[in-house]
Amino acid sequence: MVFWTKGYEATSLEDLTKAMGLSRSSFYAAFGSKQELFIRALDHYSRNGLRNLKEVAQAAEGNPIDAMMEALSNPQGGSKGCMLVNCITELAPHDKEVAEIGRRHLESIEEIFAGVLDPNNPDGVRDKARAYSSLAIGTLALRKAGIPADRIAETLKQARTVLPA
DSSP states (O other): HHHHHHHHHHHOOHHHHHHTOHHHHHHHHHHHHHHHHHHHHHHHHHHHHHHHHHHHHHHHHOOHHHHHHHHHOOOGGGGGHHHHHHHHHHHGGGOHHHHHHHHHHHHHHHHHHHHHHOOOOOOGGGGHHHHHHHHHHHHHHHHHHTTTTTHHHHHHHHHHSSSSS
């Protein structure tokens, strides 16, 4: 949660040890380094988010694409945004490990969309799945920038006229 709230660079070792109730030596014994903990946290966040998105698609009453777009554009973090998108924009340009986790995460979102759009031929709808994924990621940036939820909802509604399922 500390990384999500403050970002990687602004999070100090003191912030982490205080949040976890650990001494420095216990922290290092358990996690090795701030970077190692961060990568573990980011990977955990990605796995949980992808699992949740699959569950949203499977449980959707009506159109699963609408349910998935709603879930992706309204992250748990609210005004903090999506931890993974935050990290991609903050760190991926100069951290290969973060960039790789981000790339895999975004590709997995595309795969989930493709499987919903055409379960029999997901590769045939890969471009459309990528467009939906990109739109969802864009709405996260809008939300973090403080764009009101009703404007984001209108943006998604307009996008659906261009990208029908």
